Amino acid sequence: MAARPRERTREGVLMSDAAVEGASPPAAVPTPAGEVLRIGNCSGFYGDRFAAMREMLTGGPLDVLTGDYLAELTMLILGRDRMKDASLGYAKTFVRQLEQCLALALERGVRIVTNAGGLNPAGLAQRIREVAAAAGLEVRVAHVEGDDLLPRAAELGLGAPLTANAYLGAWGIAECLTAGADVVVTGRVTDASLVVGPAAAHFGWGRADFDALAGAVVAGHVIECGTQATGGNFAFFTEVADLGRPGFPIAELRPDGSSVITKHPGSGGTVTVDTVAAQLMYEIQGARYAGPDVTTRLDSVHLTRQGPDRVLISGVTGEAPPPRLKVSLNTLGGFRNEMTFVLTGLDIEAKAQLAQRQLESELPARPAELEWTLSRLDRPDADTEERASALLRCVARDPDPKVVGRKFSNTAVELALGSYPGCTLTSPPGDGSPYGVFTAGYVDAAEVPHTAVLPDGSRIPIAPAAATLELAEVAEPALPQPLPPGPTRRAPLGAIALARSGDKGGNANIGVWVRTDEQWRWLVHALTVDEVRVLLPEAAKLPITRHVLPELRALNFVIEGLLGQGVAYNARFDPQAKGLGEWLRSRHVDVPTGLLGTGRERS
Incomplete structure (x- = not known):
């Protein structure tokens, strides 16, 4: 890795000595158009901007369009859908988006890769074929399966969850694209695999091309949360001139795994070193970012501004992946309900204590968990009633829905005329609702039947990584000298x-x-x-x-x-x-x- 420069501008551009003195930085070396794979994103979660798929397909050239619909909570939601109807378990909004945009994607030669299959990728693949047939379109649909370990959960030591899905990697996606698929549907793959798979297929990377794979993982991690890479949820958001409707991000992948993060011309938001860094820092752990195909060294990532709305990601190194795959486990934990009291004016603490004592003494059955939180949003001598008020929230959880149902919430409401002065609540009484518990499990990769189901129905088994490396923490690097003492x-x-x-x-x-x-x-x-x-x-x-x-x-x-x-x-x-x-x-x-x-x- 190159020596660290003496200084960088706030945008992160690597500066030569001449540039530091005010000269223009050297121009970036252009990459031939044929050596760039343009991968865009149109969804960062189940419920993201519905129009984004059309916006990305019409906003400029793309080779691949990805959509990430899955999160820990989403798997629970889809699991409950599947309990009601075994034919469901996938992201239904994706189907509606495709009904509007499939013809456009085929016309423009843009392949679509998505994890919207959730718990039922085969079911979503079939639904896409039905959508295409109804529109008179010919489409080659493939899907990736094998992540669903629920039938074997007990055998694999995973307990008795509602959902149990291993995080698969990119090679099933790559196999489907190599076979000519126009649309590839997956279940639970790592978010970055939606980018790594197309890049590996396009550039012909092998399983041991760890640096290139790691570079694609970083690009995938940056764009998988949609507009968080283009100014959304950005700490210095007031610097973003046009944040009314930020555009979705694009990664221009190169043969060595480096990439440029950008967006369609004229779309809102911005792409800077800091907006890219912000997404890089999102939901990570240590310097080693483990995945099923490669462990990416986040401490090797180098960001360079290449111009307006263009940031180069380079220098990324990778290592062999760990031998075990992470498994997303969702379990129904029980039922919950909550009621929130509004406390206004003086003696807030005493009012809270009275409400808590009264409710707990009047409950016909005490829930397994009763959690009280007092939010002191009030201020002295407030000029509005709202600013003079605090919120006291009571959350009840129990395996029995009746214990946290109307009996609980009705008891809170019944206090209204006989409790602290000004007693009021933020909501009427209601029933409890089920809640889930997420945990992570781990299984040997060889135990997971990763399978690519090609457009012609052929089933191709995807072998686990041959070379693996146990995950270990990175030693803390040498720190720079602290600033000298001063005011x-x-x-x-x-x-x-x-x-x-x-x-x-x-x-x-x-x-x-x-x-x-x-x-x-x-x-x-x-x-x-x-x-x-x-x-x-x-x-x-x-x-x-x-x-x-x-x-x-x-x-x-x-x-x-x-x-x-x-x-x-x-x-x-x-x-x-x-x-x-x-x-x-x-x-x-x-x-x-x-x-x-x-x-x-x-x-």
Whole structure:
């Protein structure tokens, strides 16, 4: 890997000595058009912008269009769909999108690769054929299966879940595309596999081309969450001139696995080094990003601005994948209900204690879990009633739906005229609802029957990786020298730092990064695990691991157990930790005054 440059601009462009002095940076070496595979994305989750498929097909040239519809919570939703109707279990919105856009994709020669098959990829493949037949279109549909381990869950030591799906890799997709498929449907594959598969098929990569595969994994990780790569959910969002309707991202893959992230001309949003870095930091763990085909070294990723809305990803290295595949397990945990009391004015704590004591003493049956949260949103001498009010939330969970049903919520409402002054609630009484619990399992890759079902119905088994390597943590790299002592000022961390956070089961991650080498010298020494515990009291007693990614001037913190048993468990106000990074950025720390005033500073 090349030596680290002495300084970079805030956009991350590698600067030569002449460029630092004000000269123009050297032009990027062009890549012949035939050596670029343009892969776009039109969905980052089940429920994303419905019009995005048409927008991507009409906005400019593409070779492949991908759509990511699956998440941990989505698998639970699809599992419940399948319980009601065995023919379902796939993303139904994808079918409606294809009804409008299949002819357009065929006309433009754009292949579609999607994990919308969910728990029933064969069923979705058949539904696509029906859509094509109704429209008088000839389409070659293939699908990938084998991820569904539910029938063998007990045998594989996975318990008795509602869903059990192994994360497959890219080679089944590649096999389908090589066989001429126009549309490839998968179940639970890794999100990045939707990009890696087309790239491997197009460029003829082998199973041991780890660096190229790792480069494609990074490109796939960047575009799989849609507009999060083009300014959506971006910490410095006020810098994005046109965020009204951001365009979806495109990865221009090259034969060596490097890529350029961009978007269609004229679409909203922006693509910069920071918007790409933001997505890179989303829902990751350590410097090794494990997958079924390759383990990607995130500490090798290099980002370079190539021009407006163009960011080069290069230098990515890969290693052999681990011998076991991760399995997404969703289990019905029981039933939940919640009621929220509004507490206004004086004596908020005493009012909360009274409401809690009354409700718990009046419940006909105590739920297995009763969780109280007081959100002090009130302020003294408030100029509106809303600003004078706090929220007291009570969440009840129990295996018996009757215990957390109307008996629970009716009891809360019955307190209205005999409790604290001003007693009111945010909702009427209602029934409880089932909730899920997500856990991750692991099985030997050889136990998973990864299979490509080609357009002609042929079934091609996909062998597991021949070369594997047990996953291990990367030793913390050498840190830069800290800044010399000097004056500081109390300011929000977000005055200079960006962040992106997300969920992985019950764990949360927060990626934090800065734009200049001087800021990095401060951040890497100031933002320790102990400091995060102080800044985020909710995490103070939980295990926290810090990972250092100097090439991105970034730190990633993994907080274990913050989200309870996953998003469906709904353990906290922000069950997917989407705002956790913004909370951290809002906390005040002592920042060297020399780092303030030239970048971002907010009150």
